[in-house]
Amino acid sequence: MDEVVAVRRVVKRFGAFTALAGVSMTIGQKQFFTLLGPSGCGKTTLLRCIAGFEDLSEGTILLEGRDIAGLAPNLRPVNTVFQHYALFPHMTVARNVAFGLKMQGMAPGPRLKRAGEMLELVHLSAFADRLPSQLSGGQQQRVALARALAPSPRVLLLDEPLSALDLKLRQAMRVELKQLQEETGITFVFVTHDQEEALTMSDRIAVMSAGEVRQIGSPREIYEAPVNRFVAGFIGETNLLPVRVASFAGGMARVVLPGGHQLTCPAAQTAPTGTPHVSIRPERMTVVPPGSGDLDASVERLIYLGTDLQVLARLADGTALHLRMQNSARATPPGAGSTIGIAIEEGAARLLAD
Amino acid sequence: MAGCPDIRRYPGFAAMAALCLTILYVPLAVVIAYSFNASTSLTNWGGVSLRWYADLFTGVEAPRFRAAAWNSITIATLAATASTIIAAAAAVAMVRGGRFRGKGATFALINLPLMVPEIVTAVATLIFFSTIGLMTGYLTILIAHITFCIPFAYLPIAARLEGIEETFEQAARDLYATRAQAFRLILLPLMTPGIISGFLLAFIISLDDFIITNFVKGAGMETLPTAIFGSVKQGIKPNILALSTVMLTVSILFVTLSYFVNRLGQRSRA
Numbered sequence: 001m002d003e004v005v006a007v008r009r010v011v012k013r014f015g016a017f018t019a020l021a022g023v024s025m026t027i028g029q030k031q032f033f034t035l036l037g038p039s040g041c042g043k044t045t046l047l048r049c050i051a052g053f054e055d056l057s058e059g060t061i062l063l064e065g066r067d068i069a070g071l072a073p074n075l076r077p078v079n080t081v082f083q084h085y086a087l088f089p090h091m092t093v094a095r096n097v098a099f100g101l102k103m104q105g106m107a108p109g110p111r112l113k114r115a116g117e118m119l120e121l122v123h124l125s126a127f128a129d130r131l132p133s134q135l136s137g138g139q140q141q142r143v144a145l146a147r148a149l150a151p152s153p154r155v156l157l158l159d160e161p162l163s164a165l166d167l168k169l170r171q172a173m174r175v176e177l178k179q180l181q182e183e184t185g186i187t188f189v190f191v192t193h194d195q196e197e198a199l200t201m202s203d204r205i206a207v208m209s210a211g212e213v214r215q216i217g218s219p220r221e222i223y224e225a226p227v228n229r230f231v232a233g234f235i236g237e238t239n240l241l242p243v244r245v246a247s248f249a250g251g252m253a254r255v256v257l258p259g260g261h262q263l264t265c266p267a268a269q270t271a272p273t274g275t276p277h278v279s280i281r282p283e284r285m286t287v288v289p290p291g292s293g294d295l296d297a298s299v300e301r302l303i304y305l306g307t308d309l310q311v312l313a314r315l316a317d318g319t320a321l322h323l324r325m326q327n328s329a330r331a332t333p334p335g336a337g338s339t340i341g342i343a344i345e346e347g348a349a350r351l352l353a354d
Numbered sequence: 355m356a357g358c359p360d361i362r363r364y365p366g367f368a369a370m371a372a373l374c375l376t377i378l379y380v381p382l383a384v385v386i387a388y389s390f391n392a393s394t395s396l397t398n399w400g401g402v403s404l405r406w407y408a409d410l411f412t413g414v415e416a417p418r419f420r421a422a423a424w425n426s427i428t429i430a431t432l433a434a435t436a437s438t439i440i441a442a443a444a445a446v447a448m449v450r451g452g453r454f455r456g457k458g459a460t461f462a463l464i465n466l467p468l469m470v471p472e473i474v475t476a477v478a479t480l481i482f483f484s485t486i487g488l489m490t491g492y493l494t495i496l497i498a499h500i501t502f503c504i505p506f507a508y509l510p511i512a513a514r515l516e517g518i519e520e521t522f523e524q525a526a527r528d529l530y531a532t533r534a535q536a537f538r539l540i541l542l543p544l545m546t547p548g549i550i551s552g553f554l555l556a557f558i559i560s561l562d563d564f565i566i567t568n569f570v571k572g573a574g575m576e577t578l579p580t581a582i583f584g585s586v587k588q589g590i591k592p593n594i595l596a597l598s599t600v601m602l603t604v605s606i607l608f609v610t611l612s613y614f615v616n617r618l619g620q621r622s623r624a
Binding site for chain 1: 519521522524525526527528529530531532533535539540543544
């Protein structure tokens, strides 16, 4: 797969504050690539660096092999969907969508035709002559998409475009965005702090925190094989259990769980630093009779979640953990205060790098 | 709302309000009313008439007023235009220029004319013109008006500009517009209500000015306010009331227009 964008050791400082502390990644052709992280992690700054709104302090960004440092935003074949859309309030929807084409020097006839096609693509043909202020939030969102896609950019940058929409609309737009990306074959770079959004739409995800990339991988890799505590904790729910490492070799480790039981589990490529932890997702553990599982714990509380029951338990050494069991007639939930055994699914525990 | 006392129940509110309104507006009301007086007297009512308005155009003083009105209107138009252009440029630099050294000082400099006593500006301007040897007259009035109109034009433009998110220009740049195109096609149209509002305000300020104009106008040169003052020195005649009423109407018209243009702009942005 050809790479479209290559980010190499990019550093961005604002005065004394370092927003990006040496970030590298490659983004492939026709990928839906997501930059995921909490607010302030540098994901939007990186997007603005690619768009050309920020200069780099160090490092390079290559667009199709060409260094774009110093290139003004209007000279980059990259378009952006802004968080609050930034539709031009004094222009009709059609003129908004045609703006980029006009700036590229396309004649009025062809550019209005193309704008019409783009509006059709986002199902807004009937609104071509309205002003942006006459549209709902979801409609404005789709106009912003059509406007950014109209000039057929090499890369489309999306800066938390769904965050201003209500939940129902957000979920519908996820599907629509993904479809649009597949139909147009344009590389999308999508910024979000919403892990669910990232997991449902992305081909690849770069998880960022404090100006650094913490892990890059497919949604499945990120969720099932997190390499460090930050990624394990940020994506979905997890249990972090302190362990002792008995042996470590070739991506597998032998660890000693609290309570003395030993477990062989997949591990990150680098040996853990500090106190070693394993991450275990709550749905990958089952309740078994005491003594017959990997861990013994006492049940503190049961929480009813409809489809699931959440069991909050505590190990003998005081470590809290939670697990999920399906709410079915076959499984009898343990009573609060009772002692249970916990079996960890094969391969479900992962030794983290830090 | 409960717990939030009605302002009308404050002790003395009615009396204070009545006093203020009386002092502010009764004299104005008297001027307007007596401008329609048929009698030559300023104190005796002789029935409704437009004779003093007609007198403005046909009376003894008509040529003087006509020349003064021409000067006032052309100076106000030119001064408002020039100061609005300068103020718009200053506003873009201040609001969009990012952080730079001396920004606070620059802001103070732009708005200083609002705080300096006008008489001081008038004296200083006159000294300046006589030092550089510029003959007082139309040109000196125009230059002085352009100068003191800048802050009045600046304030509505800067306020408007501050309300325009920078992402609009970024979006334009992102969509292949050059800096100049982003300014001309996006920022300028969005700024326009502020620019019109600033222009109208500057126009009225220029039209109304007396102190500075009186200092720098030189002999034989009159604007409406100095012409009115000149006439009044020989005793107030009802034609002055008519002229004052005309100027008041123009002022109110322009300020109202300025207000509505600003509001219209805000609505279209929402």
